[in-house]
Amino acid sequence: MGLSIDGLSSGLDTTSLINSLMAVEAVPQNLVKNKAAAVLTRISALQGLNTAVADLASKAGKLADPKGLELYSASSSSAKVTSTVSAGAKPGAVDFTVSQLAQTQVSVSKNLAVWPYTTMTVTGEGGQAITVTPLTSSLDDVVSAVNLSGAGIVASKVSVGGGEYRLQFASSMTGVAGGFTIADPDGTAGLTKVQSAQDAQIKLWAGIPGVETTLSSSTDTFADVLSGVSISVSEVSATTTRVTVARDNAQISKAASDLVGSVNGVFAQISTKTAVVVSTNAAGAPITSGGIFTGDSTIRQVNAAILSAASQPVDGKSPAEFGISLTKTGTMEFDATKFGDALAKDPAGTMAAVATIAGRVADAAKQASDPTAGLLSTKIKGQQSAAKDFTEQIADWDDRLEMRRTTLQRTYSALEVALSGMKAQSSWLSSQLAGLSGSSSS
Known part of the structure; x- marks a missing residue:
C-alpha cells in the first residue's frame, strides 16, 4: 500500500480517496476475473463429464468384446x-x-541349552545348501540368524517346561519342494522330522x-x-x-444393467448441469438462470450420440425386446425380468445384442472423450486456452493498477507538500503583518 500520507496538511483521508478511485479503476479487471472464474467452473464440469464418458467407453468396450459376456x-x-x-x-x-x-516339513531338536555347532548348513529339496552363522551359540541368536538367512525355513524357540527349550524348524512353503535337511554331524542337536513336506x-x-x-x-x-x-x-x-x-445368468444380467446404469450416469451429469433454475431477486421478481451446460451444442451432440447408440434397433429388433428401453425423459431403463426371459430363450442372440449395443455406446463415448480429438477433450482444451488468456489479462491489469496507485499516491503526496508550503508562507506573512501593525501603533 506504500507510505500513509493521510492529513499531513490537508486533513483529508487520502488513503480512502485513493482506494475509492482504485475500486473504480479495477472494475474492468473484476469483469475479467468473473469471466475467468466462469471458465474455470466450466472446465471443471467438462472434465468431470469427460471422465464419466471415458469410463463409459472403457466399460462398454469390454462388453463389446465377443467374450465380454461369457460369464x-x-x-x-x-x-x-x-x-x-x-x-x-x-x-x-x-x-x-x-x-x-499340502503340508510343510517340521523338524524339532532335542532339549538344548545352546546350539552345539558354530554354523548350521540348511540344504533345500533342490540340493542348494546355505550356511548360517549365528552371532553366538545362544538359541535366540540361532533363531534370528536362520530367519534372516533366506534359507526357506522358519526357526522358533519352543519352551517344553522346566526351563528347557527345543528349536523347531519349519519350511516356509508347503509342498514337497519345501523339504529341507539340517546338518547334524554327530547327532548332538538330535533333530527329528515330525512332519514331512507333502503335496x-x-x-x-x-x-x-x-x-x-x-x-x-x-x-x-x-x-x-x-x-x-x-x-x-x-x-x-x-x-x-x-x-x-x-x-452365470445373474452376472450377465448385472453386466447389462451396469452398462445401462453407466449410460444414465452420463445423462444425469448432463441433465443436472443443463437444468434451468427459476428464482427471485430481492424485489421478488423472477430470475431465470441456466446451468453450466445450458445451450452448449457440443454437450447436446454428445448426449444425442450416446442416446442413439443405446436405443437404436439391433438387426431390426428394438433393444426393448432384450429389456433395454428408452424412457419418456430421455434416459435408458433396464428390465431384469425381461432380459432374463430373453436370455433363457435365446442366450446367444441376447448376448450378441448386448455386445452390439455396448460396441455402439463405446464408439460414441470414445468419439467424445478421446484425449486427442474427442469432442469434450477439444472443448476442454479451448476453455483452458481461454483461461490462460484471462490469467494473462488479470496479471497485466495487476501491473497497470499498481502503477495507477503509485501515481495517485505521488499526486496526493505532492498536494500535501504544496499545502504545507502554502501554510508556512501564510504563517510568515501573518507574522510580518502583525509586526507592521505593532510598529504603526507605536
Whole structure:
C-alpha cells in the first residue's frame, strides 16, 4: 500500500480517496476475473463429464468384446471344496476325491541349552545348501540368524517346561519342494522330522481302472483342472466331489444393467448441469438462470450420440425386446425380468445384442472423450486456452493498477507538500503583518 500520507496538511483521508478511485479503476479487471472464474467452473464440469464418458467407453468396450459376456460361475457338491472362476472358463464338470493335503516339513531338536555347532548348513529339496552363522551359540541368536538367512525355513524357540527349550524348524512353503535337511554331524542337536513336506493330491475319476488320474499341487489349490477354474480343498475325503461350471445368468444380467446404469450416469451429469433454475431477486421478481451446460451444442451432440447408440434397433429388433428401453425423459431403463426371459430363450442372440449395443455406446463415448480429438477433450482444451488468456489479462491489469496507485499516491503526496508550503508562507506573512501593525501603533 506504500507510505500513509493521510492529513499531513490537508486533513483529508487520502488513503480512502485513493482506494475509492482504485475500486473504480479495477472494475474492468473484476469483469475479467468473473469471466475467468466462469471458465474455470466450466472446465471443471467438462472434465468431470469427460471422465464419466471415458469410463463409459472403457466399460462398454469390454462388453463389446465377443467374450465380454461369457460369464460363468462354479459350484461344488462339498462344503470343503471351493472354486474360483477366471477368464477362459467354459461350461463343464469334473469329479474327484481328495487323497491328501499340502503340508510343510517340521523338524524339532532335542532339549538344548545352546546350539552345539558354530554354523548350521540348511540344504533345500533342490540340493542348494546355505550356511548360517549365528552371532553366538545362544538359541535366540540361532533363531534370528536362520530367519534372516533366506534359507526357506522358519526357526522358533519352543519352551517344553522346566526351563528347557527345543528349536523347531519349519519350511516356509508347503509342498514337497519345501523339504529341507539340517546338518547334524554327530547327532548332538538330535533333530527329528515330525512332519514331512507333502503335496496336495486329488484323484480324478477315482476308482475307475485305466482312467483314474492323480494330480498334485504344492498348495491346496489346483489351477485349471477345468479351463479357467481353480479348485481349493481343505479336507481329505474319499467321497467324490463334483465341481460344476455353468453360465452365470445373474452376472450377465448385472453386466447389462451396469452398462445401462453407466449410460444414465452420463445423462444425469448432463441433465443436472443443463437444468434451468427459476428464482427471485430481492424485489421478488423472477430470475431465470441456466446451468453450466445450458445451450452448449457440443454437450447436446454428445448426449444425442450416446442416446442413439443405446436405443437404436439391433438387426431390426428394438433393444426393448432384450429389456433395454428408452424412457419418456430421455434416459435408458433396464428390465431384469425381461432380459432374463430373453436370455433363457435365446442366450446367444441376447448376448450378441448386448455386445452390439455396448460396441455402439463405446464408439460414441470414445468419439467424445478421446484425449486427442474427442469432442469434450477439444472443448476442454479451448476453455483452458481461454483461461490462460484471462490469467494473462488479470496479471497485466495487476501491473497497470499498481502503477495507477503509485501515481495517485505521488499526486496526493505532492498536494500535501504544496499545502504545507502554502501554510508556512501564510504563517510568515501573518507574522510580518502583525509586526507592521505593532510598529504603526507605536
